[in-house]
Amino acid sequence: GIQVEQSPPDLILQEGANSTLRCNFSDSVNNLQWFHQNPWGQLINLFYIPSGTKQNGRLSATTVATERYSLLYISSSQTTDSGVYFCAVSQGGSEKLVFGKGTKLTVNP
């Protein structure tokens, strides 16, 4: 099956810093989503981005499908950005989403 690798596994930042999280996948996909799991465990969908670039406030994401990777950018990080960021991909619909192991982000004040 398709493999999803996220890097780095852990990231510690000072408030205000920028960061880039990476998601590599082993085969072509038609569905890619980024999720944020906050320290209380709640999972929130950030982006549905099988290709191209999207922005939402301080967050943006870019997927280069032909090169099999996606990047999540966080600018001017805040303590509320802490948590685990997951990338999930599928070669079909959402019923086949495969999750990476996540990047744990800690933003210190």
Added chain:
Amino acid sequence: NAGVTQTPKFRVLKTGQSMTLLCAQDMNHEYMYWYRQDPGMGLRLIHYSVGEGTTAKGEVPDGYNVSRLKKQNFLLGLESAAPSQTSVYFCASNLDIQDRVGTDTQYFGPGTRLTVL
């Protein structure tokens, strides 16, 4: 809208006991999912449903059963709990297949923390 809700939030079972986790969504979503999350790992799909009355196996279905008798509810059952089923269980839903809607965003419930002793 309450979104996706899960009942209960916490549960402790003894090996061999049975229980049912309830997921409810009020967004009229067609697709519903049950995942488990173990420490240091991403989410793994247990079972899913593409509509009322339908269910299908995911990546790790063994030891679990599901039912979708009503569109808004998706139940996950453990017939004979084992310590290996200690995990956090998440339910999710999404509206429709991406081809028709153009987006495939999944919405997650708050999770159920299950411990099997």
